[in-house]
Amino acid sequence: MPKVLISDKMDPKAAQIFRERGCEVDVITGQTPEELAGIIGQYDGLAIRSSTKVTKAILDAATNLKVVGRAGIGVDNVDIPSASAKGVVVMNTPFGNSITTAEHAIALMFALARQLPEADASTQAGKWEKNRFMGVELTAKTLGLIGAGNIGSIVADRALGLKMKVVAFDPFLTPERAIELGIEKVTLDDLLARADFITLHTPLTDQTRNILSKEALAKTKKGVRIINCARGGLIDEAALKEALDSGQVAGAALDVFATEPATESPLFGTPNFVSTPHLGASTSEAQVNVAIQVAEQMADYLVKGGVTNALNMPSLSAEQAPKLRPYMALATNLGLLVGQLESDRVKSIAIEVEGAAAELDMRPITAAVLAGFMRAFSSSVNMVNAPFLAKDRGLDVREVRHDREGDYHTLVRVSVETEDGERSVAGTLFGNATPRLVEMYGIKIEADLAGHMLYIVNRDEPGFIGRLGSTLGEANVNIATFHLGRRESRGGGEAVLLLSLDGAVAEPVLWKLCQLAGVKTVKSLRFDG
Numbered sequence: 001m002p003k004v005l006i007s008d009k010m011d012p013k014a015a016q017i018f019r020e021r022g023c024e025v026d027v028i029t030g031q032t033p034e035e036l037a038g039i040i041g042q043y044d045g046l047a048i049r050s051s052t053k054v055t056k057a058i059l060d061a062a063t064n065l066k067v068v069g070r071a072g073i074g075v076d077n078v079d080i081p082s083a084s085a086k087g088v089v090v091m092n093t094p095f096g097n098s099i100t101t102a103e104h105a106i107a108l109m110f111a112l113a114r115q116l117p118e119a120d121a122s123t124q125a126g127k128w129e130k131n132r133f134m135g136v137e138l139t140a141k142t143l144g145l146i147g148a149g150n151i152g153s154i155v156a157d158r159a160l161g162l163k164m165k166v167v168a169f170d171p172f173l174t175p176e177r178a179i180e181l182g183i184e185k186v187t188l189d190d191l192l193a194r195a196d197f198i199t200l201h202t203p204l205t206d207q208t209r210n211i212l213s214k215e216a217l218a219k220t221k222k223g224v225r226i227i228n229c230a231r232g233g234l235i236d237e238a239a240l241k242e243a244l245d246s247g248q249v250a251g252a253a254l255d256v257f258a259t260e261p262a263t264e265s266p267l268f269g270t271p272n273f274v275s276t277p278h279l280g281a282s283t284s285e286a287q288v289n290v291a292i293q294v295a296e297q298m299a300d301y302l303v304k305g306g307v308t309n310a311l312n313m314p315s316l317s318a319e320q321a322p323k324l325r326p327y328m329a330l331a332t333n334l335g336l337l338v339g340q341l342e343s344d345r346v347k348s349i350a351i352e353v354e355g356a357a358a359e360l361d362m363r364p365i366t367a368a369v370l371a372g373f374m375r376a377f378s379s380s381v382n383m384v385n386a387p388f389l390a391k392d393r394g395l396d397v398r399e400v401r402h403d404r405e406g407d408y409h410t411l412v413r414v415s416v417e418t419e420d421g422e423r424s425v426a427g428t429l430f431g432n433a434t435p436r437l438v439e440m441y442g443i444k445i446e447a448d449l450a451g452h453m454l455y456i457v458n459r460d461e462p463g464f465i466g467r468l469g470s471t472l473g474e475a476n477v478n479i480a481t482f483h484l485g486r487r488e489s490r491g492g493g494e495a496v497l498l499l500s501l502d503g504a505v506a507e508p509v510l511w512k513l514c515q516l517a518g519v520k521t522v523k524s525l526r527f528d529g
Contacts, residue, residue, distance in 0.1 A: 177394020335372025
């Protein structure tokens with residue numbers, strides 16, 4: 001019988017579900033790291049909230065641990081790379097507290113609009129400053145969503161019910177999904193210029209860190225009010241303080257901070273600033289939901305081998321894994337390739353298989369493509385949650401299975417629809433094991449996708465490769481492999497180069513490459529393999 005430890009305070013229904021599904025469970029909370037390390041070796045599963053820190057030291061002591069389940073979204077308290085190296089699955093419950101978090105954002109928006117915290121403090125201090133607290137209505141105001149995924153779409157629905165106009169910036173939001181939600185898709189600059197209220201609902205990635213920077217805040221509509229219940233680090237807090245002091249921002253409400261617990265902040269004490277201690281998921285309903293979900297997921301894995309909402313493991317049965325593994329590597333890299341090249345231009349994505357690939361279960365292949373595609377924007381996306389995130393964001397995904405036989409015994413093609421038309425890449429397996437790119441945007445090319453790479457489109461004319469090599473050589477950039485394809489059999493047309501490099505290319509070098517005669521496109525790429 002698998003044995004599970006619940007190490008943080010959790011609704012009792014979690015322990016009940018574990019027992020009902022065939023697991024032995026202990027509930028021991030409030031342990032020090034040393035105490036946890038001393039007993040963790042007894043357990044197959046560890047169910048946590050945010051208090052327990054699953055560090056490398058804990059994982060090293062967890063000799064029997066198979067799964068860590070986080071009842072909630074964030075897994076900042078879990079060392080996922082160390083867990084992966086130990087073969088420990090890390091799960092979370094990404095949708096259990098969506099409504100609660102969305103409602104908290106709406107609550108903070110009301111608090112800002114009517115200055116409720118300050119009015120409450122003033123009144124309870126025996127003052128009656130009725131004329132001091134002049135609020136604003138939400139009706140007819142424009143709400144700007146930065147992120148229109150699961151939580152953002154719920155906020156949009158509530159805001160529309162308040163008769164607000166909603167605009168959204170989200171690279172994954174399709175026009176069709178925007179129409180379905182009743183909102184308008186806009187650029188970030190357009191949102192900043194138009195929104196009376198801005199609320200953030202996006203993960204913290206390299207692309208979103210300080211998305212509301214000093215420069216971005218300067219572009220906002222004067223008197224904007226800003227709410228963040230997503231992740232600390234999305235807003236430059238020092239710059240927000242300056243914007244509040246200057247009046248550029250009329251009010252701000254933060255439930256999350258760059259450093260937590262936030263025992264001090266430049267924003268504390270600033271007029272028209274409201275703060276809460278990361279309460280987005282703190283309702284009794286949400287706590288019950290995430291406790292039930294994490295127990296169900298962990299029990300299914302420990303007893304039946306099913307994997308749901310894992311952050312570091314594909315959703316595969318033991319029988320499927322050996323045959324599908326090379327296909328998933330190919331599919332992931334094809335998705336990552338188009339994701340890095342096309343970013344937020346994609347409206348729809350199609351996954352086509354033919355030959356031997358057409359005889360397989362397409363779902364893992366599709367999930368791998370989507371995981372690769374969205375990994376260009378968020379490192380937390382994987383094969384398990386990618387299909388759900390794609391659906392949640394309204395990305396149109398199609399699967400096509402061809403019975404025909406082509407030039408290759410097996411082929412996977414990924415096509416994306418952009419504003420400029422369709423773009424597609426295709427790959428095969430050499431020896432049924434080694435992934436290889438064989439076509440890119442209509443040009444035949446054979447290349448491995450691995451490590452740091454450069455993608456270059458240029459006029460196919462004499463002398464270009466020499467100029468390219470000289471520029472990279474002067475920058476001490478070493479070319480590992482060189483792959484060339486061209487649209488015409490003779491020179492004069494368009495050529496594609498894929499270069500494998502020993503390391504990343506600095507921005508100044510990329511700029512120099514863009515200035516070379518004949519260059520049309522230069523992009524730096526990164527692959528896991």
